[in-house]
Amino acid sequence: MQFPILSVIVFTPIVAGLLILMIPADRKTEVRVTALAASTFALLLSIWAYFSYDVSAGGYQFVEKVSWLPQLGISYHVGLDGMNAPLLLLTGVVMFTGVLISWGIDDRPREFFAFLFILATGVFGVFVTLDLFMLFFFYEIAVFPMYLLISIWGWKETREYAAMKLTLYLFIGSVIAMVGALAMYFTAGMKTFDMLELEKAGFSIAFQQLWFPFVFLGFGVLGGIWPFHNWSPDGHVAAPTAVSMFHAGVLMKLGAFAALRVGVMLLPEGAKFWMGGVICLTLVNVVYGAFIASVQNDFKYVIGFSSVSHMGLVLMGFATLTKTGLIGSGIQMFSHGVMTALFFAVVGMVYDQAHTRDIPHLGGFRKYMPLVAVAFIVGGLVSMGMPGFSGFVAEFPIFMGVWQSYPWVALIAAVSIVITASYIIRVIGRVFFGQLPEEFEGHIHDVTVLDKVALVFLSAILIILGVFPGIMVPMVQSGVENVMRLLGGA
Amino acid sequence: MISGTFNPSMILSILPEISILVLGFLVLFFDLFLSKEHHDKLGWITAGGLGVIIIGCLLVIRPNESVLQTFAFGGMIRYDWMGFTFKMLFLFSAAITAMFAMGMEKIGKRGEFYLLMLASTIGMCLMASAADLIMLYLAIETTSIPLYILAGFITQDEKSTEAGFKYLLFGAMTSAILLYGFSLLYGFTGTTQIYKISNIIQSGGIPTELSFGVLILVIVGFAFKISAVPLHFWAPDVYEGAPTPVAGFLSTASKAAGFSVLLRVLLIAFPEILPYWSAFLVAISTLTMTIGNLLALTQKNIKRMLAYSSIAHAGYALIGLGSITYDSFFGMSSVVFYLIAYVITNLAAFGVVAAFGRVSGSDDIAAYAGLSRRSPALALAMLVAFLSLAGMPPFGGFVVKFIVFAAAVQANLIWLAVVGVLNSIIGLYYYLTVLKVVYLYRSEDEEKPLPIPRSYSLALGVLVTGILLIGIVMAPWLNLSIKSVVSLF
Numbered sequence: 019m020q021f022p023i024l025s026v027i028v029f030t031p032i033v034a035g036l037l038i039l040m041i042p043a044d045r046k047t048e049v050r051v052t053a054l055a056a057s058t059f060a061l062l063l064s065i066w067a068y069f070s071y072d073v074s075a076g077g078y079q080f081v082e083k084v085s086w087l088p089q090l091g092i093s094y095h096v097g098l099d100g101m102n103a104p105l106l107l108l109t110g111v112v113m114f115t116g117v118l119i120s121w122g123i124d125d126r127p128r129e130f131f132a133f134l135f136i137l138a139t140g141v142f143g144v145f146v147t148l149d150l151f152m153l154f155f156f157y158e159i160a161v162f163p164m165y166l167l168i169s170i171w172g173w174k175e176t177r178e179y180a181a182m183k184l185t186l187y188l189f190i191g192s193v194i195a196m197v198g199a200l201a202m203y204f205t206a207g208m209k210t211f212d213m214l215e216l217e218k219a220g221f222s223i224a225f226q227q228l229w230f231p232f233v234f235l236g237f238g239v240l241g242g243i244w245p246f247h248n249w250s251p252d253g254h255v256a257a258p259t260a261v262s263m264f265h266a267g268v269l270m271k272l273g274a275f276a277a278l279r280v281g282v283m284l285l286p287e288g289a290k291f292w293m294g295g296v297i298c299l300t301l302v303n304v305v306y307g308a309f310i311a312s313v314q315n316d317f318k319y320v321i322g323f324s325s326v327s328h329m330g331l332v333l334m335g336f337a338t339l340t341k342t343g344l345i346g347s348g349i350q351m352f353s354h355g356v357m358t359a360l361f362f363a364v365v366g367m368v369y370d371q372a373h374t375r376d377i378p379h380l381g382g383f384r385k386y387m388p389l390v391a392v393a394f395i396v397g398g399l400v401s402m403g404m405p406g407f408s409g410f411v412a413e414f415p416i417f418m419g420v421w422q423s424y425p426w427v428a429l430i431a432a433v434s435i436v437i438t439a440s441y442i443i444r445v446i447g448r449v450f451f452g453q454l455p456e457e458f459e460g461h462i463h464d465v466t467v468l469d470k471v472a473l474v475f476l477s478a479i480l481i482i483l484g485v486f487p488g489i490m491v492p493m494v495q496s497g498v499e500n501v502m503r504l505l506g507g508a
Numbered sequence: 509m510i511s512g513t514f515n516p517s518m519i520l521s522i523l524p525e526i527s528i529l530v531l532g533f534l535v536l537f538f539d540l541f542l543s544k545e546h547h548d549k550l551g552w553i554t555a556g557g558l559g560v561i562i563i564g565c566l567l568v569i570r571p572n573e574s575v576l577q578t579f580a581f582g583g584m585i586r587y588d589w590m591g592f593t594f595k596m597l598f599l600f601s602a603a604i605t606a607m608f609a610m611g612m613e614k615i616g617k618r619g620e621f622y623l624l625m626l627a628s629t630i631g632m633c634l635m636a637s638a639a640d641l642i643m644l645y646l647a648i649e650t651t652s653i654p655l656y657i658l659a660g661f662i663t664q665d666e667k668s669t670e671a672g673f674k675y676l677l678f679g680a681m682t683s684a685i686l687l688y689g690f691s692l693l694y695g696f697t698g699t700t701q702i703y704k705i706s707n708i709i710q711s712g713g714i715p716t717e718l719s720f721g722v723l724i725l726v727i728v729g730f731a732f733k734i735s736a737v738p739l740h741f742w743a744p745d746v747y748e749g750a751p752t753p754v755a756g757f758l759s760t761a762s763k764a765a766g767f768s769v770l771l772r773v774l775l776i777a778f779p780e781i782l783p784y785w786s787a788f789l790v791a792i793s794t795l796t797m798t799i800g801n802l803l804a805l806t807q808k809n810i811k812r813m814l815a816y817s818s819i820a821h822a823g824y825a826l827i828g829l830g831s832i833t834y835d836s837f838f839g840m841s842s843v844v845f846y847l848i849a850y851v852i853t854n855l856a857a858f859g860v861v862a863a864f865g866r867v868s869g870s871d872d873i874a875a876y877a878g879l880s881r882r883s884p885a886l887a888l889a890m891l892v893a894f895l896s897l898a899g900m901p902p903f904g905g906f907v908v909k910f911i912v913f914a915a916a917v918q919a920n921l922i923w924l925a926v927v928g929v930l931n932s933i934i935g936l937y938y939y940l941t942v943l944k945v946v947y948l949y950r951s952e953d954e955e956k957p958l959p960i961p962r963s964y965s966l967a968l969g970v971l972v973t974g975i976l977l978i979g980i981v982m983a984p985w986l987n988l989s990i991k992s993v994v995s996l997f
Contacts, residue, residue: 039888043884086982086983087982087983087986088983089983089986089987089990090911090914090986092982126880126881129880129884129947151910154901154910155901155902155906156901158900158901158906159900159901159902162895162900165940165943166943166947169944169947169948170947170948178944178948181944182937182940182944185936185940186933186936186937189933189936190930190933193929193930193932193933194926194929196910196913196929197913197917197922197925197926197929200913200914200917200918200925201917201922203914203917204914204917204918
């Protein structure tokens with residue numbers, strides 16, 4: 019039997035979280051060190067899994083299958099393919115940098131890291147699972163720690179409201195999708211929740227058309243699809259830095275990914291039927307999200323709405339149902355995850371020193387924290403889709419895919435690139451350049467070494483992927499081929 | 509199949525009841541002869557004794573495959589997996605309740621408290637295995653009367669007295685209606701044996717409307733036990749006034765006993781009119797969960813909130829009952845599975861409330877502020893229990909909710925599953941509101957110690973482990989539930 023690498027990755031965080039809970043509450047350094055050790059371990063394993071995936075062979079690799087509830091056909095079934103391997107790596111990256119950034123948390127760090135790690139197990143689990151029941155199992159494990167993380171360690175002004183709103187939105191989405199999943203299970207009559215089996219169920223076209231919107235939109239809530247995106251900017255803003263990184267960086271991908279895995283891959287005919295509608299919704303996401311981001315004065319809301327806009331692109335790529343569009347989406351999920359984690363890390367660092375996120379009140383931070391400014395500019399260039407950065411590798415195929423099926427949508431969506439450029443440049447100019455306001459004189463210091471490590475690590479990934487797209491494109495391509503096969507080779 | 513002659517092996521079928529009775533006398537004996545300062549040992553004797561009985565029963569009288577079901581005592585008792593599963597559940601919750609009770613002032617050191625609780629447990633055990641209407645009625649009364657006293661046990665406390673009295677009045681009224689239903693049933697069929705009624709209804713050509721009407725009278729009696737709408741009014745007042753361990757016992761064991769009877773009577777005596785009663789129960793289930801959840805939203809007292817939440821949970825379990833179809837055991841077994849998880853989870857919730865209330869003296873939700881700093885372990889136990897009630901993985905509540913909703917979808921009641929999931933969102937909201945107070949709010953009492961007696965830590969530890977076990981290792985529990993419902997027939 020081969021080494022069960024995926025299981026080890028999935029359960030490392032939760033085991034570490036439980037260990038952390040056993041450390042006495044006042045041993046804060048031990049808590050942090052344990053957390054860092056566990057996240058480094060998970061990161062290394064996910065890097066290893068990513069690079070030892072055999073692209074030429076394709077399909078699902080590192081598969082493990084253990085019967086769990088045989089009476090209902092539920093099994094613990096995990097596997098890695100071209101679609102989820104980048105996301106596994108992404109989660110490892112964000113978890114590692116999130117721990118580095120959260121080193122300074124002083125209020126009950128034990129509980130903080132424990133909840134964060136429970137969340138991480140849920141996220142890893144959703145990405146690698148091949149069983150529908152397990153998908154919901156992990157999905158909800160990923161949702162509820164969010165509530166505590168935001169409401170306890172979040173921004174005092176809005177945390178209670180935002181945490182509750184977020185949890186209820188996501189829970190509604192997931193339970194609606196769950197009813198859809200149960201309908202699939204019983205209609206298929208195959209007594210299995212295994213998604214690889216359910217792919218072959220041959221649901222009637224009417225059934226697929228009926229249930230697709232429930233499943234896709236149910237998960238789409240977490241992907242931030244308009245008009246159910248409302249929880250997301252509020253949640254991002256209220257969350258503490260590491261949680262915002264996790265949240266925008268990884269959790270929103272969870273929604274998009276599940277919408278693809280369950281919605282598009284199990285109900286392909288439904289997908290074909292509804293895609294025109296979905297593409298219109300995502301168009302609103304892309305343009306409206308960018309537009310709202312450009313009129314925000316709160317630094318963190320800018321990034322929050324930019325996530326809505328970029329996640330719209332991911333879902334738009336799905337909705338094209340073309341190979342190019344899907345490849346773009348696959349890469350965009352990774353690229354945006356790293357980019358937005360970087361953005362939120364920067365926002366957190368600025369806020370920790372300035373104690374305000376009001377853009378007109380900031381300025382001149384470049385002098386005091388040069389590396390932070392550089393990192394933000396890298397993220398900004400990715401966000402604008404500049405060639406040489408990962409954003410280009412991701413967004414260009416999406417626009418190509420959209421052009422193939424709906425040229426006018428591509429034209430409108432392209433407007434968002436201009437708007438994105440405008441708000442990113444505005445933030446760079448206002449926050450990092452210009453004159454440092456007098457009230458900050460002498461209060462602003464450079465960030466810690468750990469913060470710098472995190473920033474350099476994230477920026478490096480974005481540049482490497484932009485310069486060498488070959489480390490991800492063929493892999494996502496092999497994953498997309500599987501999706502295209504289910505869509506009937508279109 | 510049913511013979512009137514006595515056979516010594518029949519003793520085995522009521523072994524749990526006999527042993528509980530012996531244990532009750534032991535407790536009384538110790539109560540008399542133990543010196544006053546050792547009276548806090550009474551709880552350990554009860555809990556330990558019940559533990560021994562559980563282990564003994566599992567070893568000696570676990571029904572085996574060859575004698576899956578037999579009648580005993582002239583058809584009064586049926587010895588099957590169904591009864592056995594529920595008996596173990598009752599014994600378990602009684603043991604846990606004893607452990608919670610021993611830490612409480614005014615009840616923990618009084619032998620009669622444990623005796624009454626054991627007497628009630630005997631009644632529940634008989635309820636789960638009664639196969640005759642007369643036996644059933646006796647069992648229900650044996651369960652209820654000690655519970656009335658237990659609810660009003662703290663006589664110095666007006667609220668507790670009121671709780672006991674209210675419970676008694678409601679109980680007596682519904683019990684009369686139930687008895688009226690039984691007498692009509694006997695009048696029409698000429699038998700009190702549950703397993704013969706169905707045949708006679710069929711062959712005797714008793715009109716459907718008539719048997720359904722009688723059934724409604726019977727359901728009224730059981731609906732009171734499980735606190736289904738519209739017979740739920742007693743629950744919040746009684747739970748609030750009764751000593752917390754008793755409230756926990758009422759909301760778990762007593763409710764599960766009601767469901768066990770409901771399952772047996774509906775499925776065995778009235779299978780012909782299944783479409784009627786399942787539609788009726790679907791309606792009750794919708795009302796019960798919706799009203800329970802909506803009213804829980806506004807509660808300021810945690811025991812009242814848990815009371816409404818336990819009403820709502822009866823509604824979820826009723827989804828399973830309403831989803832029973834002729835061709836599948838899924839709906840029935842989902843009810844049994846639901847109850848197993850619910851009993852363990854809700855006991856934990858009430859245990860936390862009891863542990864907190866005995867020190868702080870308050871049951872207001874607002875008083876829980878700062879609990880996570882005062883006692884992180886207790887806060888964590890509360891988190892586990894409440895999230896399990898809300899139906900979050902990896903806790904037991906998630907799995908059983910999933911299975912109950914699955915039963916509804918399988919029975920083509922997709923709308924009912926949707927109502928159920930919408931309700932679980934309301935539920936999540938108010939459970940999270942409490943957890944917010946526990947984890948987020950500060951209070952001046954933060955520095956005050958919150959001592960937790962050993963019996964509480966042990967009991968809560970067992971319960972939290974149980975919640976996780978059900979949530980993660982699901983297969984054996986579902987097997988047990990299926991085995992139980994199959995043995996009914």
